[in-house]
Amino acid sequence: MLLGLPTHLAPQSSARAIARACHAIATVLLVAATVLLITLQFARPALILWPALIALVPMLLLLVLVERVRSTLTTVAYLVVGGASVYVYAITVLSQIASVDSSDAFTVSLPKLALILVGGSGLSARRGPLWATVGLVLGEVATQVASFQTGSAHRVDVAALLCFLLIVATMGGSLVARERASRLQPNLHRAAREEQVSVMRFEIEQQASALVHDTVLSHLAALSLSEPGRLDPELRGAMERDLQVLIGQEWLEQADSRDSTFDEWETSPLGAAVIRAEDQGLDVTVTGDVAALTRLTAERAKALALAVTQCFANVLRHSGTTEAELVILGAGPDVSIMVIDNGVGFTESETPRDRLGVRNSVRARIERVGGTVQIWSSPGSGTSVMIGLPADAQPADAQQADTQQADRQQTDAEDAA
């Protein structure tokens, strides 16, 4: 997770947002000037206001251009053409509308303010004040010349001056970052990084704990219950495998999703788990849609098999029965698997915290690959463990068909070429 922009990007983003705001304000001002002129023209048809209206058109067009292409060229073009437009607009308004008789009239100020605003929304926050100054000077010169030519009163345009000061203050302010706040941003990004690594490490530790639980701990428990004498050959073989697996391989690497395909139930990870459980003396009845398992990714299929193995181990060790049913349901976007036994049952909430089978080897393992686990059990009424896993979009055979079709299309295209 990330909390805010890095310090070096903040002024740039802020300058862009200020530019966008300036363009929006300028647009409203030019539209207002247009509405004003059209209204007055309709109210007093004798007035000749069309030159002012035409003068606003290039300003509006260049405003759109500046918004789309933020370059020195478009900004200079806007300022130069805008300066000329302001002159034409001012001379028209001052000469035609009797009530507008000074250079600081709000009606005259509208395009001038638009000139200052867009001038101040240049490429960077540093150049902004410079362009705003150019906009102010050009706008003021244009209106003062127009007022001189029309004999109107010369006054300092307070609105334009205040607008200029606000623009310069806003842009200047966005450049002056407060040091103590700037120091925190790298800390936040470092903390976000640590959080990400911490989550990943926790997941891997859970995975490692589940593996140790399923192998070494399980076999140590079997050893602790063994009678003195000859070691059970099956347990001995399992211990040999533990030694090879735990020391010799990268047993925490993630499964490659591409190595998942299997054709036969017996060769699937879950099928192999059932066969192992039957070898250990559990009578497993498999019902439902076995083909649905092909809709699982390799990682999920592997996690499912390991979790179901733990469920079978729990049935054998704790349930008091040697029979279990495995139900596979494949309808909808999920694949659901139920492990059911009619044994003594248990209360999950009363399971001691140091019992890791359900907690680590079933629940955490399945949740880590995006699945869910629900357990229904109570003393005396058996246990049902339901594991739900998101399926791939389409079954493996359909994916294979798609791939073959794509291959055929490519071959056809190559032949045609």
Add this chain to the structure above:
Amino acid sequence: MSAREDTAQQIDPLGALKLRPIPLGLAFFAGALALWRTLFLSDANVDHALTVLALVFLAGAIVIVAVGSSSMRAPLRRSHFIALVVLAIGAMVAEALASAGSDGLIRDDWGPTAVGLLLLSCAPYRPARDLVVATSVGSLVAAVVVAFEVPYFETPAPLLAYLAIGVTPLSALGVGAAAYSSSFVFQVRAWMARATTLNDEDASSLRPGIARSVQQDRVTGLNRDVVPFFSQLVESGEITADDSRRAGEVATVIRRRIVDDADRSWLEQAMLDVSPRGEVGTVLDRSQLAVHMTGDQRTAIRAIVSALAVDASTRTSSLSVVLHDDDPVVRALLRIESTSPDVAIRQRYAPYFAVLRILFADLHVDVNGSLLTLRFSYDQH
């Protein structure tokens, strides 16, 4: 704790804090403009009581901006913004009523400009949608006010012309505020999406290294406790009563280690990680409640815990975090001893408080004597 809104203040709290002088300047400028026009440009026939009321309303709105943008009171929530808009529009209406019948020049009205400047000052603090709605409502009220004033203006002109002049300052500045808000939020979101993708890719590349490190940790323990034991049993093919007892003992040790690892929360681990001086703070979290914090909340807590731990004026071993189950929320208390004066602590950690306040809406900071205490809560479901 509510979801973060699409505002500059809530998605880039530090950026908003750094730029705070600008919105404050805009808000105070609105006040100064109103005061200047009232004192120097208003007609002698104005209703003084209504004029004062307008200025009081405006001052109230400015106070809301100042408080809502402060690191100690942020963020500026919708309810506060509504109050601000109501006060600002109230000021505009009161000013118009104060000069009703004697207002000859529309340009002397400060109401619409002041409302527009206040909306502009809220640009970093509210989503564009809220600003557009406020601008629309404000413009409508300004239009009604202008419509009532038109008969009294010195210069005869069509109503629409006066509306264009009277409403434009408010609508232009309001639209500008919305444009700033949407543009800034869009840019930050776009950057975050890119940075998150790159971060995820980068983190994926770390995975094999972390896996090897975890495996090495486990293998070290197993090499010591299990490998010689299993090797001896596999080689001999026999098991004795001593072997069975030893198997039970080794299983207990391994099980306890796994449970300890699983029970250590990210917060306890973070406290261990940030204590270079060997002085570790304490976490009291009997119900495993730290796990319910979101990723952003964890990040912010990691950042402040890390900063407090390396601060020369604090005693790291006095750092304590207590999490208390108050379903449906978790109540948290973070406390540390410091030798700095109250004001210095508040100033030094103001940016942290600004970030925490966005993520924990009810954050309460208390600096009392030598103790800095933070109280906050978060959802646990």
